[in-house]
Amino acid sequence: MSGSSGDSGPAGLAQLISPAGISIDAVGNVLIADDTANTIRQVNVGTGIITTIAGEADGLDHPSDVTATQGVIYVAEGTSIQKVTP
Numbered sequence: 001m002s003g004s005s006g007d008s009g010p011a012g013l014a015q016l017i018s019p020a021g022i023s024i025d026a027v028g029n030v031l032i033a034d035d036t037a038n039t040i041r042q043v044n045v046g047t048g049i050i051t052t053i054a055g056e057a058d059g060l061d062h063p064s065d066v067t068a069t070q071g072v073i074y075v076a077e078g079t080s081i082q083k084v085t086p
Contacts, residue, residue, distance in 0.1 A: 021065030053086035
């Protein structure tokens with residue numbers, strides 16, 4: 001089953017189109033780069049809720065990987081890296 005749904009709901013019920021990269025931030029939240037959906041989604045470690053924290057409005061274009069350090073999120077897209085502030 002493919003698609004992108006479930007924002008603000010349980011991560012286990014959410015759908016992603018094409019997850020391409022995954023990372024864990026400093027507090028244990030899961031960050032997911034969804035290439036085709038042009039989004040970065042976060043699963044809150046405490047609640048299990050998934051939310052979109054960055055997308056096309058933030059300039060994302062096919063994010064292939066994601067990482068976080070010191071509260072800053074970095075997204076790889078093609079040959080560039082973009083800093084995202086949710």
